[in-house]
Each structure stands twice: as C-alpha cells, then as structure tokens.
Amino acid sequence: MAESVVxxxxxxxxxxxxxxxxxAVEIIGMSKWYGEFNVLKDIxxxxxxxxxxxxxxxxxxxxxxxxxxxxxxxxxxxxxxxxEGTELTxxxxxxxxxxxxxxxxxxxxxxxxxxxxxxxxxxAPIWVRKMPKKDAEELAMHYLKRVRIPDQAKKYPGQLSGGxxxxxxxARALCMKPKIMLFDEPTSALDPExxxxxxxxxxxxxxxxxxxLCVTHEMGFARQVANRVIxxxxxxxxxxxEPNAFFANPxxxxxxxxxxxxxx
Amino acid sequence: MTDATFIPADxxxxxxxxxxxxxxxxxxxxFSGWARANLFSGPFNTLLTLVCAAGAAYVAWVLVDxxxxxxxxxxxxxxACVAPGTGACxxxxxxxxxxxxxxxxxxxxxxxxxxxFFVAVALIAPLLIPSAPHKKLNxxxxxxxxxxFAFVMLRGGLFGLRPVExxxxxxxxxxxxxxxxxxxxxxxxxxxxxxxxxxxxxxIRFLSIAFIEFWRGVPLITVLFFATYMLPLFLPSGxxxxxxxxxxxxxxxxxxxxMAEVVRGGLQAIPKGQYEGAQALGLRYWPMMLLIVLxxxxxxxxxxxxxxxxxxxxxxxxxxxxxxxDFLGIIxxxxxxxxxxxxxxxxxxxxxxxxxxxxFCYGMSRYSRFVEERLDTGHKR
Ligand SMILES: Nc1ncnc2c1ncn2[C@@H]1O[C@H](COP(=O)(O)OP(=O)(O)O)[C@@H](O)[C@H]1O
Ligand SMILES: [Mg+2]
Numbered sequence: 001m002a003e004s005v006v007x008x009x010x011x012x013x014x015x016x017x018x019x020x021x022x023x024a025v026e027i028i029g030m031s032k033w034y035g036e037f038n039v040l041k042d043i044x045x046x047x048x049x050x051x052x053x054x055x056x057x058x059x060x061x062x063x064x065x066x067x068x069x070x071x072x073x074x075x076x077x078x079x080x081x082x083x084e085g086t087e088l089t090x091x092x093x094x095x096x097x098x099x100x101x102x103x104x105x106x107x108x109x110x111x112x113x114x115x116x117x118x119x120x121x122x123x124a125p126i127w128v129r130k131m132p133k134k135d136a137e138e139l140a141m142h143y144l145k146r147v148r149i150p151d152q153a154k155k156y157p158g159q160l161s162g163g164x165x166x167x168x169x170x171a172r173a174l175c176m177k178p179k180i181m182l183f184d185e186p187t188s189a190l191d192p193e194x195x196x197x198x199x200x201x202x203x204x205x206x207x208x209x210x211x212x213l214c215v216t217h218e219m220g221f222a223r224q225v226a227n228r229v230i231x232x233x234x235x236x237x238x239x240x241x242e243p244n245a246f247f248a249n250p251x252x253x254x255x256x257x258x259x260x261x262x263x264x
Numbered sequence: 265m266t267d268a269t270f271i272p273a274d275x276x277x278x279x280x281x282x283x284x285x286x287x288x289x290x291x292x293x294x295f296s297g298w299a300r301a302n303l304f305s306g307p308f309n310t311l312l313t314l315v316c317a318a319g320a321a322y323v324a325w326v327l328v329d330x331x332x333x334x335x336x337x338x339x340x341x342x343x344a345c346v347a348p349g350t351g352a353c354x355x356x357x358x359x360x361x362x363x364x365x366x367x368x369x370x371x372x373x374x375x376x377x378x379x380x381f382f383v384a385v386a387l388i389a390p391l392l393i394p395s396a397p398h399k400k401l402n403x404x405x406x407x408x409x410x411x412x413f414a415f416v417m418l419r420g421g422l423f424g425l426r427p428v429e430x431x432x433x434x435x436x437x438x439x440x441x442x443x444x445x446x447x448x449x450x451x452x453x454x455x456x457x458x459x460x461x462x463x464x465x466x467x468i469r470f471l472s473i474a475f476i477e478f479w480r481g482v483p484l485i486t487v488l489f490f491a492t493y494m495l496p497l498f499l500p501s502g503x504x505x506x507x508x509x510x511x512x513x514x515x516x517x518x519x520x521x522x523m524a525e526v527v528r529g530g531l532q533a534i535p536k537g538q539y540e541g542a543q544a545l546g547l548r549y550w551p552m553m554l555l556i557v558l559x560x561x562x563x564x565x566x567x568x569x570x571x572x573x574x575x576x577x578x579x580x581x582x583x584x585x586x587x588x589x590d591f592l593g594i595i596x597x598x599x600x601x602x603x604x605x606x607x608x609x610x611x612x613x614x615x616x617x618x619x620x621x622x623x624f625c626y627g628m629s630r631y632s633r634f635v636e637e638r639l640d641t642g643h644k645r
Contacts, residue, residue, distance in 0.1 A: 110544075114639070
C-alpha cells in the first residue's frame with residue numbers, strides 16, 4: 001500500500017492512463033421523495049471507471065441519500081441508475097449483483113460488534129461469495145495488512161480506536177473485491193488525530209485505481225485525490241468541476257458561500 | 265510516593281517526567297475496604313445492614329431448624345413423624361421417591377425414564393459448556409436424535425418395549441418433558457413471530473400480531489382447559505390427541521407468544537446501521553438476520569428470555585388442573601395418603617418442592633449470567 005501521502009501530480013499523470021472511457025456508474029434524471037418531501041431533484045451524473053469523485057455540500061442537502069441510492073440502501077422514484085452495466089430495478093437478483101460490485105463505508109463504521117475483526121471481514125466473502133473459510137481468511141488478512149492492522153484481527157471492534165475501526169470497515173468492504181467504493185463522511189465521527197490514518201488509507205485506494213465516490217468535507221483530500229468535486233444543495237447538483245478550478249474559482253453563489261464557510 | 269508536581273499558577277508549565285500508574289490506595293481495595301464503602305458508610309447504612317443481616321439470619325435459622333435440626337430422617341410410616349415439635353418428615357419423601365420422579369410409570373420400567381434422563385444430561389451438559397468440542401454434532405444429537413430416542417423409550421411399543429400410556433407418566437419426568445419441549449420450541453417460534461411482526465409483508469405481519477395477541481390475551485389455564493375438554497368436541501369422532509401432547513402444544517405456543525415480544529424488544533434495539541452494513545456487503549434477509557441481527561438482539565434480551573424460561577418452568581405446574589400429575593401434582597397427591605398423614609406432611613412436601621424448583625430456576629438464572637458475561641465483547645459506547 002501507499003506510504004501514506006501520494007503526490008497529487010503523480011495521480012494526475014497516472015490518471016490519463018487509468019481513467020477509461022467506460023462508465024462505472026450512470027445516474028440519469030433521478031429524483032427521490034420522502035413522502036411529500038423532494039430530497040433529490042433530477043440528478044444526472046456519469047462516473048467513469050477509475051474516477052474519484054468528492055461530494056460536498058451543507059448538511060441535509062441529500063449527499064448521503066444520493067450515494068445510498070447507488071447501492072439501493074434507498075429507493076428512488078424517478079429516473080435511472082446503471083451500475084457496471086446493470087440497471088437498478090426492484091429485481092432482487094440485480095440488487096444483489098450490484099451490491100457485490102459496490103462497497104460502502106459509513107460515518108459510524110457499522111462494524112458488527114459481536115464478531116471479531118477477522119470475522120467481520122470474512123463474513124461476506126463466505127456467505128455471499130461462497131468462498132471457503134480458509135481462502136476468505138487469507139483474503140481478509142491480506143486487506144487487513146493493507147490497512148495496517150493485521151495484528152488486531154482477533155480483537156472485537158469495541159476494543160479498537162475509531163480510526164482503526166474505520167480502516168477495518170474499509171478492509172471489510174475490500175474483501176468483497178468491489179469495483180466501486182462509496183464513502184459517506186468516513187472521517188467525520190473520528191477524533192482529529194485519527195483522521196489522517198483513514199484518509200491515507202483512502203489515498204492508497206485511489207492510487208490503486210479504485211472508482212470512488214466520497215462524501216467528505218476534507219478539502220485537502222479532495223484537492224489531492226479527486227478528479228471532480230461536486231457541490232450539492234437542496235437535493236440538486238449545484239456545481240461540478242475539477243478540484244483546482246472548483247476551489248480557486250467557484251461559480252455559483254451557493255458554492256462560494258459554502259466554501260467561504262468551511263475554508264475559513 | 266514521589267513528591268507532588270508543583271504546577272505554578274503564574275508561569276508557563278512543562279512536565280518534566282510522565283507519571284507511571286500506581287496501585288489504588290489500601291482503603292478501597294480488599295474486603296474490608298468494600299465493606300466499609302458499601303455496608304457501613306454512615307449510621308443509617310450501618311443500621312440498615314444490621315437489620316437486614318438479622319432478618320436473613322432469622323429466616324436461615326427457621327429453615328435449617330425445620331429442614332435439618334428437628335427433621336426426622338428415617339421411618340417406615342406416619343408413626344415416625346407424629347411426635348409434637350417434629351420438623352420435616354423426610355421419610356415421606358424417600359418412601360415415595362420413585363413416584364416423585366416418574367409418577368405412575370410402572371415400577372419395573374423405571375430404568376427407561378432413568379436412561380432418558382442420563383442421556384439428556386450427557387447431551388445437555390457439553391452443549392452448555394462453551395469449551396466442549398463438536399458443538400454441531402452435539403446440537404444435532406440433542407435437537408433431532410434425542411427427542412426420537414426419548415419418545416420411543418418413554419412411550420414404548422417399539423423394539424419390544426412395553427407401551428406406557430402418557431396418562432401413567434408423572435412427577436419430575438412430566439415437569440421436565442413439558443418444560444424442555446416448551447423451552448426448546450418456544451425460542452425458535454418466538455423468534456419467527458417477532459420477525460413476522462416486523463415484516464414488510466402485511467399478511468405475515470397481521471398473522472403474527474393476531475397469533476401473539478391471542479395467546480397473550482388468554483390465561484394458560486384457559487388454554488389447558490380448552491385443549492383438554494373442548495378440543496375433542498371439535499375433532500371428528502374417533503380422533504383423539506394424546507392428553508399430554510395437547511398440554512405440551514398449549515404450553516409451547518403460549519410461551520412462544522411471550523418470547524416473541526421479548527425478542528422483538530431486542531430487535532428494536534439494533535441500530536439501523538447494522539442492517540445497512542450487512543446489506544451493503546450483499547447479505548440477503550435471512551443471512552443478515554441470522555448472522556448479524558439476531559445474535560446481537562438475542563444477546564441483549566438474555567435476561568428476558570431466561571425470565572420467560574423460568575416462568576414457563578413454573579407454569580408447568582398448571583397442567584395439574586387437567587389431571588396430569590407433574591412434580592408438584594404428585595407431591596400433593598401424596599398428602600392424601602393415610603399412611604403418611606401427619607401434621608408436618610404438607611410442609612415437608614412443599615419445602616421439598618420449593619427446594620427442587622429453586623435449584624432448577626436458580627440454575628437457569630446463574631447460567632444466563634454466565635452466558636451474558638461470556639458474550640460481552642468489550643466496551644459499550
Ligand atoms: N428516512 C428519512 N425520512 C424522511 N426524511 C429523510 C430521511 N432520511 C433523510 N431525510 C431527509 O432528507 C434530507 C437529506 O438527507 P441526507 O441525504 O442525509 O443529507 P446529507 O447527507 O447531505 O446531510 C434531509 O433533509 C433529511 O432530513
Ligand atoms: Mg449525510
């Protein structure tokens with residue numbers, strides 16, 4: 001894995017080779033309602049394989065809801081989402097297929113507290129991928145090494161620090177060999193001194209060419225890793241640009257206001 | 265101890281050396297420290313401690329006095345226990361011991377329930393000891409093979425075993441048969457009902473709610489009466505269902521309804537994030553429930569589950585009203601025996617029943633504490 005921080009320029013250079021023209025996720029005219037409340041309005045977004053997208057925006061703007069629609073943790077009422085060529089419908093088989101391709105990390109980790117770190121990681125490979133237990137454990141140890149906590153494998157999540165738990169959550173998702181990773185504010189529940197270890201892990205992933213959609217307000221991470229930054233407000237994509245232009249020269253009034261508030 | 269670090273109020277401060285952890289001061293450690301902090305902290309607490317200790321000592325004395333010091337240990341009939349001031353009349357128990365264990369099961373066949381009992385212990389004990397090996401095989405033997413073995417052994421009629429009608433079963437045998445079947449059947453049934461009650465499918469939800477509310481809404485006595493005296497009226501003539509079986513099913517369904525609500529309480533305590541974590545990994549409904557949600561939910565409600573088990577164990581005494589002689593029933597039947605009619609017979613019988621029920625119920629309670637501690641996986645947040 002990457003020795004922590006990778007040069008943004010390196011990434012940019014590597015990207016020209018890596019980002020193909022193939023589509024990983026396509027969202028077309030997607031809208032969603034909670035009862036009468038229109039949370040997401042006409043979302044259109046195409047993510048190419050290998051692309052890294054950072055999504056920011058004020059609380060309640062629908063960022064979580066949007067990325068949770070991609071692996072069907074939320075249903076939407078209008079439009080289309082196509083993941084790796086499979087269109088999301090109510091068909092359970094397709095939902096399973098897509099969830100196998102899409103890994104997710106949550107703000108509160110959502111590790112399983114009654115299982116050891118190793119069992120957390122082997123659970124899905126064994127029960128979803130039907131992998132033999134031994135192979136699953138090897139795979140899990142491989143990814144636990146990558147996130148640099150193989151020595152904690154026999155412990156329970158409750159015995160680990162927040163940063164370590166989030167890295168386990170990343171390893172757990174990687175054990176399913178996903179093609180796309182979703183991150184929903186992975187560092188915002190962490191104590192400040194643990195943010196870096198998690199971001200470093202994510203940079204390492206980016207460096208390996210993983211397609212990533214990250215909801216985060218870590219603007220340093222966005223500058224360093226993102227190909228595009230999306231700003232959402234009131235359930236809509238308000239602005240989207242490559243990071244340098246996005247931060248240096250925001251266009252929309254709301255984006256300017258938001259950036260002025262979080263960048264002090 | 266080293267001298268305390270002086271932290272000046274008016275100048276900047278930088279610590280020179282970090283402190284190493286020290287053992288706690290003597291006053292709070294050990295039994296005397298604990299007693300001083302918990303029993304004798306202040307005059308009111310000291311008084312309370314003394315009053316309670318005196319009360320406990322008095323009750324203990326009364327019990328020991330009746331059950332041991334003044335008790336009669338041997339004798340052939342009531343003559344042994346009629347002297348005034350006698351305590352417990354234990355020969356009453358020992359003389360009827362076979363009946364207390366097996367009811368009216370033919371005496372020459374007592375080896376059959378005895379064998380079932382020993383096999384049961386041999387299978388349950390390793391199942392309850394976490395470090396014992398071969399849990400899967402053990403569980404399979406206990407939950408699948410054992411019931412068949414027990415049924416054939418007790419009921420007979422096969423392999424040259426003399427048939428013994430369930431009407432002849434009784435005593436501790438019946439209590440344990442009813443309690444074990446009730447316990448083993450009510451947990452999985454209760455779990456299914458609890459899941460059903462939270463299902464997204466309206467029909468399943470409705471049926472689960474109807475079932476739970478029906479069984480919770482009627483007293484167990486009514487259920488047993490209905491099963492025994494009214495059910496036969498609804499069945500086609502010539503059909504009969506074994507009396508003990510009817511009671512068994514009644515008790516199991518009754519406790520399943522209570523169990524369902526206990527389990528539902530546990531399910532409600534599982535955060536949404538656990539479901540989402542499992543779904544995001546691609547787990548479907550049943551693997552998610554069986555591997556992630558239920559283990560955590562059941563662990564949370566172990567006290568409630570064991571509470572229901574203990575309630576069920578004691579409720580088995582109600583089968584006495586439909587003429588099934590369970591452990592308590594057979595003791596009470598003994599009171600009518602003119603051979604043992606003494607002033608202390610009733611007290612002896614109930615004291616013995618109390619001790620036996622207490623051993624079983626307290627055993628379950630202790631075991632549940634043990635399981636809770638064992639399943640505790642680190643810090644709660
Ligand atoms: N289950 C729900 N029912 C109703 N409203 C919801 C639900 N979940 C989220 N919302 C609302 O949808 C909006 C978007 O939420 P969310 O996507 O979590 O925002 P963000 O992640 O950008 O902070 C918020 O106003 C929130 O209150
Ligand atoms: Mg959010």
